[in-house]
Every structure is written in C-alpha cells, then in structure tokens.
Amino acid sequence: MAMNSALQKKVLESFIEIIRKTSVDLPGDVVDAIQSGRKQEPEDSRGKYAMCIIEKNIDLARVKSQPLCQDTGSILFFVHYPRKLDGEVLGKLIRKAVVQATKKGYLRQNSVDSLTGKNNGTNVGPGTPTLHLEPWSKEFFDIRLILKGGGCENVGAQYSLPDSRIGAGRDLAGVKKCLLDAVQQAQGKGCGPGVLGVTIGGDRATGYLHTKEQFLRKMNDKNKIPALAQLETEVLAEANQLGIGPMGFGGKTTLMGVKIGALNRVPASFFVSVSYMCWAYRRQGAKVSIKGDIQKWLY
Amino acid sequence: MIQLEAPFTEEKIRSLKVGDMVEISGIVYTGRDAVHKWLHEGHEPPVSLKDAIIYHCGPVVMKKKGKWVVTAAGPTTSTREEPYQADIIEKHGLRAVIGKGGMGEKTRQACEKFGCVYLHAVGGAAQVLAESIQEVENVYLLEKFGSPEAIWQLRVKSFPVVVTIDAHGRSLHKEIEAESAQKLNSLMTSIKK
Incomplete structure (x- = not known):
C-alpha cells in the first residue's frame, strides 16, 4: 500500500519525536542502574563524584530537551512495520526524520565522509543512519532506536577462539576470559560504568550486529537461556572486582550489565564479539499505530 | 573539594595530587585535533x-x-593529542590539560618536568559542563578550523574535574591499569571449565 502524504507526515513526526527522546532522555531502567551504581560507591570517593555528575547531567538534558552527550553517536534503527506498507518509502522517511532532527539540534552533525573528511551536516550518507527494517503481519509499527557514541564504540573487541594470548578455548570459560579481558583493556575509555553486548558465534559481521541487538534488552531482564543467564551474572560480578570504576577513576561500579546472545557458527570459526555501551545508554522505542501516532513508549 | 581559581600559577598546580576532586574557575581554552597539530x-x-x-x-x-x-x-578523547601534547606544554607553558580517557607516558613526563596537570572531566556530561560555562569571551581560528575545532575562550565557574596525572610523576590511569591487570590475572587463573 502506498503511504499517502498525510500518513507520511504523521510517521515522520513520530520518528523525529523518537529521535528527540532517545537523545535527551535515558530510559528508566538505565537510570535505575546508574542510581544503584552511585549508591554503592563510598562517600567522598571519586567514583561517587563521577556518578553524581552523571545523574545531574541526565536530569539537565531531560529538562532542557538537549542531547545528553554531544556525541549523538551512530544512529541504529530497528523497525518492524505493517507489511502492507511500502518499505522503500519508509526508509526514505526515516532518513528525512534524521535530517530534520539534526537541524533541530537533537543530533550533532556526525556523519563524515571517510575519504574526504567532509561532513555534509545531515547525518545521511553511505552507511548512516543504519536501518534494520522488517515487515510483519501486525497492524502497527515497533520502532526502536539506539544512539551509540564513538568513545565506547572504539573500545569494542572481537576475539577468534582459541586465543593463546589470554588462554581462551572454545567454551564458556574461554568466552568469560574474553569478556574480562575486554573490560580490562577498555579501562575508563568507554565512559563507564558501561554495559557489554556480547555475541558468541556468528561471523565477524553478524556477531557485531547481534551485540547491538543485545542493547535492545532491558537492564533488569533475564536471559532465557540458563547457561547464558549464569554467564551474564558471573561476568558482571567478576568485572566489578577489577576496580576500574566510573570513568576509570577507580571504584566498585565498572559495569552495570552484561547481555549475551549466541548465534550458530561454521565449524572453523568461533568468534566472541563484544560491544561496550557507555553510561549514556541512549535507547528508546515506541509502538506506533498504522495511522502514524505514538501509542506507547516501550522502555 | 579543591577550588582551583585563576591565575593558574605553577605553585597552585604543583599542590594538586592524583585523585584530587577539583572545581575550576577562570578561563579555559578549547583545543582539539586541528589546534594541536x-x-x-x-x-x-x-x-x-x-x-x-x-x-x-x-x-x-x-x-x-x-x-x-x-x-x-x-570532553573528547585525549589520547589523540598524545603525539603533540608534551611539546605544547613545554613550548607554550600550559598549566593544565582537561580531557577524558587519560594520556600517556610522554605527557606524564612533561607534566612532571614543566609543572602541568591532566584533569579528567566526566565523559558524556555535556549538559553539566555546559552549565558551568558562564561566558564565551572570544573565539580564535573559527574561519580556519570550523566551530568544533576552533579555540574558544570560555569563562567557567566550578567546572568539575578529577586530577588523574599530577606534576609529581603520578598517573591514576597507569596505576589503575596496573592494579586491574593484576586482578584480571588472578581472575583468569581461577576460571574453570
């Protein structure tokens, strides 16, 4: 079905609002995790100092409706849409929403031509924004957005097991070694306390993609696969013994969460892919009606 | 909380120690990749x-x-300026560098030798830090480098940072990296299949 101009206008507005909210307002489950982090840092410590500044920043950004971090990051859309609608038109609408949200200052001019260094100021170009569009049989849209800054993206890591440097074999013990190593390597550079998104298996591309999908999960959810649920709990507890703390200042809260997924692999490969999400964990989502109205926020 | 107020004399800077929580009041100049190069x-x-x-x-x-x-x-990630920072501290007499993520050995040595400190701001806290800027007093090299890369002369009040490299040869980054490496080592050996 073609999307008439009234519907296109409505959908466009909803996309802009989702971008605005993602950039200025952290989801409640992340705010809760930051608060518990602050509470466990000792009084008068540097860790507490950093966590208090972080909480103040979250409040200020929301009240002023301005980006909570000036690096508004990679723009990652995960969208399900009613299959009778035209996916090509939808893709164009999302790009248009990104251009307009950039003009309004919800997104920084953040997309640079890798060959010439030029920035056309729109955030639209080869590879940006990243759109994952899937048609489905339901009569509404499910639109989710992650904004991920460059500082934390830079400390991501991919391991090919076995890895003799860290003594990691092709089993869950080996996976755990990779994850603890990645956190120690990152130190405070990823703007911690952070959250790990992890994929066991897949290939080099699908592995990293699936790490980003882990960030769609809520902080307090429980992995449906018992072995992974256990690994998540253990890695979180052990990483927090490293003492790196908020911003790498030292302290108890090095990580706030660990989210792990598994994909099948070819027999010759065994990748462990790790993405690091900074404390400015910008994730929002909305259920949008087939008429284009935001009906419900998902986080 | 230590108040660091202008003028930023060598004596004031040398009195700071790794781990101190500091609030800066006075002028700071922005400078990133283009300016350093x-x-x-x-x-x-x-x-x-x-x-x-x-x-x-x-x-x-x-x-x-x-x-x-x-x-x-x-703040933006400081390590990109590591190849340049030590020379600039020496040649131009900087007393402090604010950034995030820490800096390396060359900068640590320059801080010790010439009386400079590295002050770590909270990464991502764009709004809190903007609030502590009272006035934009001037801008230099705006035409040449564009807005993000220009030198902005900012008057700040109570700008919150932590001293992570001091003028006495200590680096919190180096220390935490070493301590966490040791802890990692003991965790790794206790992981069982």
Missing part, C-alpha cells in the same frame, strides 16, 4: 597559552541574540 607544526597561538588551561572539547556553540552560547561541552 597546528601548534605542533610551529605556528604561534593567536592568544598566549602561558599558565593557561587547554580543554580537549569540540563544543556545540550557537549564536543567540548576537552572543555565543555553549549548549553542549563535554
């Missing part, structure tokens, strides 16, 4: 950096009613 190539700065503080930041600055206003001003 340019100074390192031997160009003279358009404003004296003697006893000055340089801030690794590409602020978002808007003109409102004819005045510049900073709307976001978080």
